[in-house]
Amino acid sequence: MSQDTTLTDIDPALIAGCTLRVAPDWIDANGHMNVAYYVQAFDQATDYFLERINLGWSYLEKDNGSTFTADMNVSYINEVHLDAPLAFTTQLIGFDDKRVHYFHQMFHAEEGFLAATNECLSLHVDMSTRKVAPIPSAQVALLQEIQERQAHLPAPSRLGRVMKTKSK
DSSP, X not given: OXXXXXXXXXXXXXXXXXXEEOOGGXXXXXSSBOHHHHHHHHHHHHHHHHHHTTOSHHHHHHHSEEEEEEEEEEEEXXXXXXXXXXXXXXXXXXXXXXXXXXXXXXXXXXXXXXEEEEEEEEEEEETTTTEEOOOOHHHHHHHHXXXXXXXXSOOOTTTTOOOOOOOO
């Protein structure tokens, strides 16, 4: 196992609360959670985060606005297996008038180890035009509040990770 943050080390300023269990259909022939389901689990953590900043599904229904993921990076760190309880944290990395950049961590909720990370960049979209549009001021205020609460947090070690092989 790697020497990463554990669930007991997390800062209370991080957004936490999304929890899941590894379902039987998430297990592949290798006996661990398949890569596609890591993305699905992180998508649920994203939904949780977006609801917290009033840009989630309720926002879509009420105000006809949404977010689209424009870019993401997933790092698979430690295996998780059938029925493993998962807990997620989210750190707001930054935002501007049309984009939100955030970083999720997935932990084994009982054993505490870091299983995976997910970095995302989402675009705010006006669903009536399906075009990128400014984030409403009420949500910007929530993002500013989170940014201030998390200002003391260091950048995640896997932020902006680039894939490469070792040079010879």
